[in-house]
Amino acid sequence: MIEVSNLTKRYRDLTAIEDLSFHVPKGEILGFLGPNGAGKSTTMRILTGFQPATSGTARVAGFDVFEQPLEVKRRIGYLPEIPPVYPDMSIKAYLRFVAELKGVPRKVRKDEVDRVANAARVAHVMDRLIANVSKGYRQRVGIAQALLGSPDVLILDEPTVGLDPSQILEVRDLVRSLAGQHTVILSTHILQEVTATCDTVLIIARGKLVAHENLRALQEKHPGRSLDEIFLQLTSDTRGASPEPRQPMEHEAA
Numbered sequence: 001m002i003e004v005s006n007l008t009k010r011y012r013d014l015t016a017i018e019d020l021s022f023h024v025p026k027g028e029i030l031g032f033l034g035p036n037g038a039g040k041s042t043t044m045r046i047l048t049g050f051q052p053a054t055s056g057t058a059r060v061a062g063f064d065v066f067e068q069p070l071e072v073k074r075r076i077g078y079l080p081e082i083p084p085v086y087p088d089m090s091i092k093a094y095l096r097f098v099a100e101l102k103g104v105p106r107k108v109r110k111d112e113v114d115r116v117a118n119a120a121r122v123a124h125v126m127d128r129l130i131a132n133v134s135k136g137y138r139q140r141v142g143i144a145q146a147l148l149g150s151p152d153v154l155i156l157d158e159p160t161v162g163l164d165p166s167q168i169l170e171v172r173d174l175v176r177s178l179a180g181q182h183t184v185i186l187s188t189h190i191l192q193e194v195t196a197t198c199d200t201v202l203i204i205a206r207g208k209l210v211a212h213e214n215l216r217a218l219q220e221k222h223p224g225r226s227l228d229e230i231f232l233q234l235t236s237d238t239r240g241a242s243p244e245p246r247q248p249m250e251h252e253a254a
């Protein structure tokens with residue numbers, strides 16, 4: 001469903017991701033793990049067509065991300081790190097608005113909004129202003145908008161960041177319930193996030209792929225070690241190094 005080949009992104013002299021290649025089969029929930037600054041958001045922005053790559057190719061549902069971006073966008077639901085919600089709108093008005101933007105036909109729009117509201121468990125707060133609901137609910141609204149139009153692929157960037165423990169459990173349950181019908185990439189720097197929701201993990205460090213396998217197989221390769229220890233070992237050459245200085249923001253093309 002997702003095929004990435006030799007993907008590289010440079011921001012001036014900083015290489016954010018380098019020669020990344022991986023494949024995500026249909027219906028899988030892939031945990032995309034890496035320390036801060038490893039290149040997760042960059043990869044997701046490229047896959048969702050929000051940012052060009054410097055080189056390499058990426059295909060979603062058979063469509064090239066760079067050559068057929070509209071076809072790709074139609075098949076992807078994206079929850080960026082900061083949910084793209086409008087605080088002054090009610091949840092209902094916002095979801096109807098996004099459904100319209102996504103081209104959900106008018107006569108099925110109401111049913112589609114009801115469907116995603118039930119799936120993301122916001123159906124009981126639809127008339128509340130987004131500004132007045134908790135961060136957990138805002139995150140659910142972000143997930144609901146990603147589900148609109150039932151895209152084949154969902155890309156969720158740090159969906160539980162900043163939530164309290166009970167909200168985290170609810171969002172994890174929700175993501176788990178999506179397996180099978182959707183192919184999901186779940187980005188996080190929290191290992192428990194992956195063990196709670198995913199079968200397969202892809203780990204990057206400093207923009208390079210350091211592991212891509214079934215969680216159980218990864219543990220079997222490192223007997224007697226916890227996943228935390230395995231993660232630390234695999235990403236160790238990035239730790240202890242001084243933090244990456246942030247380059248000037250690049251808003252324009254690669």
Ligand SMILES: Nc1ncnc2c1ncn2[C@@H]1O[C@H](COP(=O)(O)OP(=O)(O)OP(=O)(O)O)[C@@H](O)[C@H]1O
Pocket residue numbers: 011014015016034035036037038039040041042043189244245246247248249250251
């Ligand atoms: N627009 C940009 N312009 C310049 N440098 C950038 C830009 N976006 C990201 N970077 C740099 O690219 C590297 C990878 O960043 P990215 O945000 O993809 O990492 P990440 O794994 O998502 O990190 P985090 O978990 O902290 O969100 C970092 O060194 C970051 O400073």
